[in-house]
Amino acid sequence: MAEITFITRDNETIKVAATSGSVMTLAVDNGVRGIDGDCGGVCSCATCHVHLEPQDMKLIGEASEIEKDMLELDDNANEFSRLGCQIEISEALDGLVLRVAN
Amino acid sequence: MEKSAFNDSFEKARIEKGYGEMNDQDDPVKMVLRHKDVRKCAHNYKTFTSAAVPGRIVVPSEVNIRKTRQIPFELDPPIHGLYREIVTPWFKRPLEADYQEKLTLQISAIVDRALENDSVEVVNEFALPLQSRALTLLLNTPYTNAETWISWGTHVFRSEGEALDGDKANILYDYIDEQIEIALEHPGEDMYSVLLSSEVNGRKLTKEEVKGVLVLTFAGGRDTVINAVTNSIAYLAEHPEALERFRNEPEITGKAVEEFIRYFSPLTQMGRVVTEDTQICEHAIKADSRISLCWASANRDALVFENPDEIVLDRKINPHVGFGFSHHNCLGATHARQILKILLNTLAAKVGSIEIQEYKENIENLDQFRRKVGFDSINVKFNRLN
Numbered sequence: 001m002a003e004i005t006f007i008t009r010d011n012e013t014i015k016v017a018a019t020s021g022s023v024m025t026l027a028v029d030n031g032v033r034g035i036d037g038d039c040g041g042v043c044s045c046a047t048c049h050v051h052l053e054p055q056d057m058k059l060i061g062e063a064s065e066i067e068k069d070m071l072e073l074d075d076n077a078n079e080f081s082r083l084g085c086q087i088e089i090s091e092a093l094d095g096l097v098l099r100v101a102n
Numbered sequence: 103m104e105k106s107a108f109n110d111s112f113e114k115a116r117i118e119k120g121y122g123e124m125n126d127q128d129d130p131v132k133m134v135l136r137h138k139d140v141r142k143c144a145h146n147y148k149t150f151t152s153a154a155v156p157g158r159i160v161v162p163s164e165v166n167i168r169k170t171r172q173i174p175f176e177l178d179p180p181i182h183g184l185y186r187e188i189v190t191p192w193f194k195r196p197l198e199a200d201y202q203e204k205l206t207l208q209i210s211a212i213v214d215r216a217l218e219n220d221s222v223e224v225v226n227e228f229a230l231p232l233q234s235r236a237l238t239l240l241l242n243t244p245y246t247n248a249e250t251w252i253s254w255g256t257h258v259f260r261s262e263g264e265a266l267d268g269d270k271a272n273i274l275y276d277y278i279d280e281q282i283e284i285a286l287e288h289p290g291e292d293m294y295s296v297l298l299s300s301e302v303n304g305r306k307l308t309k310e311e312v313k314g315v316l317v318l319t320f321a322g323g324r325d326t327v328i329n330a331v332t333n334s335i336a337y338l339a340e341h342p343e344a345l346e347r348f349r350n351e352p353e354i355t356g357k358a359v360e361e362f363i364r365y366f367s368p369l370t371q372m373g374r375v376v377t378e379d380t381q382i383c384e385h386a387i388k389a390d391s392r393i394s395l396c397w398a399s400a401n402r403d404a405l406v407f408e409n410p411d412e413i414v415l416d417r418k419i420n421p422h423v424g425f426g427f428s429h430h431n432c433l434g435a436t437h438a439r440q441i442l443k444i445l446l447n448t449l450a451a452k453v454g455s456i457e458i459q460e461y462k463e464n465i466e467n468l469d470q471f472r473r474k475v476g477f478d479s480i481n482v483k484f485n486r487l488n
Contacts, residue, residue: 038435040356042420045431066406066421069138073145073428 002094006032006050009100019091023098024048024084034100041085046070048084049077049101056096060087076101105458105480106336108366110411111471112399120383122396124469126162131373131392133468134382137403137423140395143374143382145428150374150393152430153178159373161394167268170275173314175322179429186433188300188307189315192293193240193433196440201239205440208235209448216484217452221459224480229331230256232441233324240319240437241293250277251320258324278316282309293319323434326368329464329476330442333366337413338449339456339482344415348450354416355450359442364422365413367398370466370473372426397423398473454487 006014006027016030027035027048036047043066052060060082063071067086071077081101087093115122116135124131134140143150156171157164171177174185195201212232216222234248241247258274285294286309297312338344348355371394378389387393401422402410425432432438461480466473 038439039360039420040439042357042360042418044360044421044423045425064419066419069141070421073141 002089002091002096004089004093005097006030006035007097007099008033009102018089021089022085023050023087023089026089027084027100032100034102035084037085039085043067043070043083043086046074046083047102049074050082050084050087050098051078051080051101052082053097054080059092060096074101104340105461106333106340108333108474110399110402111468111473112396113402115470116399116403119385121385122399122468122470124161124394124471126392126469127166129158129163129165129392131161131394132382132385132387133371133394133396133399133470135396135399136383137400137406137421139382140397140400140423141427143393144395144423144426144430147178147182147374147429149377149380151178151377152176152182152374154375158375158392161371161373161392163373164271167271168275168317170310170317171314172318172321173311174433175318175430176314182429184302185311185315186429188302189297189433192296194436196240196437202440202444204239205236206444206448208232208239209441209444210452213448213452213484217486219483221481221483224332224335224482225256225328225477226479228335229328232331232445233327236327236437236441237320237323240323240434242296243292256325256328258321274317274320275313278313278320279309281316282312319434322432323438325476327438327441329368330362330366330438331445332477332480333368334362334442334445335449335456335482336458336461336477336480337362338453339458341413342455345450345453345455347415348446351416352447352450355443355446356439357417357420358415358446359439360420360422360424361413361415361417362442363424363438364401364407364417364420366476367401367422367424368475369424369426370398370468370475371396372430395423395426397426398475452487453484455485457483457485459483 001017001019003017014032018026022041024037024041028037038047039045063082067083071081112135120136122133134143152159157168174182234251238245238247281294289295300307373392373394376387376389376391380387404410425435459481462478463474464476464478466475
């Protein structure tokens with residue numbers, strides 16, 4: 001079980017736990033504002049944009065080429081940006097804090 | 103060649119030059135063909151504007167048949183965003199359980215009816231009623247309204263043999279004017295009333311603005327949805343194993359919907375007007391000329407999609423632009439996705455196989471290119487799942 005914390009743009013903190021699935025699905029299922037997941041998780045809509053804490057970059061890893069191309073045109077993208085649909089949940093993510101980008 | 107196969111007519115031009123050329127009513131269009139370029143141009147509203155003369159960014163151009171500006175579609179940021187913010191919650195309603203239940207009932211009834219017939223012409227007897235009835239949910243108007251819209255035929259703007267039909271467009275515009283007047287007199291919970299009571303910049307939306315949103319809603323979701331539904335059924339006829347897969351792995355239907363949208367690209371392209379001299383793929387483009395963002399070509403770009411000409415039902419990474427891209431991505435996408443998802447689930451639950459009897463392809467003439475976008479007609483027999 002991994003507990004993940006989402007912090008929305010209006011500073012609402014939502015703590016949720018899961019064992020599998022993607023970060024996007026977890027956020028959508030729990031009504032995290034700013035994560036829409038319109039395309040259902042195939043990296044085509046960029047409505048699940050999150051910012052990682054700098055220290056988590058190593059754990060989660062960098063975005064793939066295609067994901068980077070998606071993020072490149074998002075106004076709020078920075079070096080800590082990832083798409084939630086491309087982050088698979090596992091035990092290792094326990095304690096992860098994600099800031100919703102939009 | 104399979105009947106449900108849709109060729110990529112842009113491949114050679116996309117690889118060799120990156121753009122195509124199309125004359126459209128003496129207002130030529132440079133078609134942007136590569137995925138990366140399409141997305142960049144879609145994002146760059148300063149150089150490639152949507153806020154041109156109403157109708158000009160549509161290909162084929164509608165300047166001669168339309169004076170009303172479609173909203174928020176024919177506006178640029180930041181004004182675009184003010185209107186988009188007003189309409190977005192309304193267009194997200196298809197995510198609500200109640201909406202999905204009603205849509206499921208509608209689609210089940212259509213599929214049940216189809217199963218009783220030896221031959222169903224999918225475009226007119228299946229996809230058109232489905233699209234029209236579903237639109238009553240999006241507009242939150244009486245179910246019986248669909249009969250009127252069905253009577254207009256498959257194209258709101260186009261009719262057989264003519265690219266653009268001014269008379270037909272007037273039927274739609276007059277209808278919307280009339281509905282706006284009715285909503286003003288007797289406000290309800292329908293989309294007309296909701297828009298009429300919405301505010302932008304501290305003032306109510308004007309009738310003309312409300313009309314602009316409605317014209318967009320009617321026109322944008324008409325032949326696109328009809329083609330997506332029809333083409334999906336043609337594919338399932340030739341791939342009964344896909345129905346079997348949806349039964350066994352219902353979790354992939356969402357991905358399958360995205361893949362159908364990518365592969366069929368129901369809207370071939372959308373234009374922009376160039377605001378300053380610029381270039382695309384090292385080719386000079388003059389200010390006040392037109393480009394188009396060719397979604398259909400971008401969606402087959404082998405630099406982005408593995409096996410682009412194959413339908414991979416559970417394609418995991420699928421950054422398609424079938425619903426457009428960036429500021430102007432399709433407002434009706436939530437509704438369209440629900441229609442297709444529920445359609446696939448319903449067909450999987452009730453239909454064992456589909457046989458294609460006869461068909462006539464709908465080929466778009468894009469000057470340099472010929473693109474199959476759907477069918478003018480396709481007769482099939484739906485066989486019940488045993």
